[in-house]
Amino acid sequence: MSEAILARETNRRQLQQIISGLSDGVMLVEVDQTIIWANEAALLMHGVEEISELGANGEAYRDKFSLRYRNNHPLDVDQYPISRVAAGEVFSDVLIEVSKIGEEEERSWVHRVRSMVLEDSTGTPESLVLILADATEWAGAEQRFEKTFNANPAPAVICRLSDLRFIKVNQGFLEMTGHSRESVIGRSVYEVDVLENAERKDLAIERLNQGATIPQMQAELKLPEGGTKLVIVAGQPLDMNEEDCMLFSFTDLEPRRKAETALRQSEERFAKAFKLTPVPTLVCTADRQQIVEANEAFVSTLGYTPQELIGRTVAELGFIEDGAVMDGLFNVLETTGRVDGLDLKVRKKGSESLDCVLAADTVTIQDNACYLFVLMDITERKRSELELVEAIETVMQDASWFSQTLIEKLANAKRVNTRQLPSASFTDLTARERDVLSLICEGLADKEIAARLNLALNTIRNHVATVYSKLDVHSRAEAIVWARERNLFANQGKGKR
Template identity: 70%
Template structure:
């Protein structure tokens, strides 16, 4: 064996001993592309245990392992790192995905560099591939890429070394109208995301220092002209071993539109509230504290604004009847609205007025409130009472009226007011029911006494008891009560004049 060959073999053994324990994977090749040796790390990075499983040479290696670039494009066989080093090329930081041909589910990511060792004459003597297993790093980066792209919040990433944007997500493109190639590679001087920032000097200093940029309002220039109000924040991070700044944004335009619409709605409500001639008040739903009243309310109830604002409905005694007030708000809490409930309202001077009160639940600045509208029906009530009194006067002897006339008179008396629970027909005794039936038939007390073979005074006592139990005060009201419940339909027949 010649001295040169012996020297070469000795050098290789020493080299192998040196690199055998390295965590980096190392593969040695002859200039004729034969794979001579690989350390354990290189074998593990390919999922094999013997050097022969890598293939005898570069050509067999290409058959046993499929390589792809990180952009998912296949690596042509002539561009495999093992072929490139066999041609004597030197390169560094080539990222490839390595998949065994026999197991397409398994994949590693290698960062590969080459080394050409020359003999003392300068001729290539050994070719070396050195690789790092960066699968975990690549997986984390891939997850980041997917998360960044899927994040609905607009974002861009700027490289701090040259202040150029290297990544942009769809959210930013959609918000601004920029195309991807209008952002990638552009400097922060050309597309300044911190323009018009409320604390621009602080933001720029944080960007230069690579520290967190706190949230602040800013204004983005749009490619089609004009600007967009945003909230911007910056978070430093490392990407591809380079210091970067992640800018994230909140589009203020939807919020601004909502605020404008809300303000306009509130202005319209305020104008309608002030100008309506009907007394109206707004109180909190929780404790009925008066929040606001209109001029018609103040004029009608003779209060000043200071005397009612901040007071509860109970304190200013708007409702004459405390029980009616309790029932009103209890029902309103359950139903959320009421329509034309008859209520007696007390003015500041203690004069009572009859009102039909309607109420609805509204939200004001996020809090539930009640809107009460008071329609003064005092004159209408007075007219109705006068009409009812006249009806009762002429109906004292109902025997003179036909069924049709009694029904019409009953309709006149029937007012639109909330019906309260009343006594049941079964609460009357049998004799009282007989008396009520004959009242509805239009008989006078003497006629009822004759029909039931009772004394007139006894009939009058029964009539008084019926009135008390039914909470009515006259024959006409008793007839209306029975008619509304469909009682004694056979009793409704015309009276014949004798």
């Protein structure tokens, strides 16, 4: 053996001793692609125990192991690391997925490969070295991140900080914006501007250039079909494939903006209807009964100025004459949220009173619970009814000549439009008092009732007075109305003329 060959073998053994204990895998290859040595770490990264299981040379290695790039594209023969280093190529950070061919249980490893060409003093390649780093766990974590990123419904994109170009986009972002994957990947953050009209855009760009966290802020993304979408955007730096990147995540605010627009439009319509309605209308807070709005009809009907109304409570204003009725009104509103057709007296500014029917409901204005009061002035109607009652009572002082049909029509005409009936009950009357009420409803005078019941006239008058007292009425007409409202004696006297 020549001294040159001996020196080379000595150097190779020394090299093998140095690298045999390294955690990185090391393979020594001849120029003719013969595999001459591999350390234990390299064997473990291929799932074998002996160097012979790697194959004697590059061709045998290709028969035993399938190599693919990370995009799942298989390597051609001349792209295998053994072929490339044998051709004298020096490369680094080549990521490949390695799996054994023909195994029932498919296993794979991810290698990060770089090459070295050791030359002798004359510049002739002496040793070809492949250095393998096990990136299997890293690749698994990246794969899990990839799946999580793509499956996450929250819209997100990732850009490289070195050139500010997008390298990943998930389905959530594509669905939110209408972009296609091809129209995002490879373009810069200024072409697909994720910070469009951001409220603190200068700060966001500064943090982006620093590779620092970008706080949440509102922005408007331009959509490919035109228009914009209101979002909240935030940026988080992260490392991908040992490259500094920025993860942009988004929250779609468009549904909230549409809801706010609809609410604003609804409140504007309510405000217009409130002001233009000719019926007196008032709004007060539910908690303190403090007046917050009154329309022109309310102001003109009650004689107050808006300044005299706004900010005061309903109790302070005192336009509801009866304090007990007012307390009952608010108790019902607090319990049921609404009141329909309540008869009450309303005091105008000064001393004049109005007969009104009130309807009230609960409304929400700018997130505050309020009560809406609507008043209908029935003073003239009440006056007409009273005048009609007086006329009825005048003619009914001698009603013996009235037909039953006419009595019913007069009673119906006298009925007061109210939803709350007196508390008296028909069962409060004695049997004799019921008979007297029945004959009153037939239109008989006291003398005729006395004759019909064979009782003295004074006795009948006493019974009539007791009936009035128990029913809380004051005349024959009111007694007839009371009975008709309760459908009493409906079939009595049919056919009488």
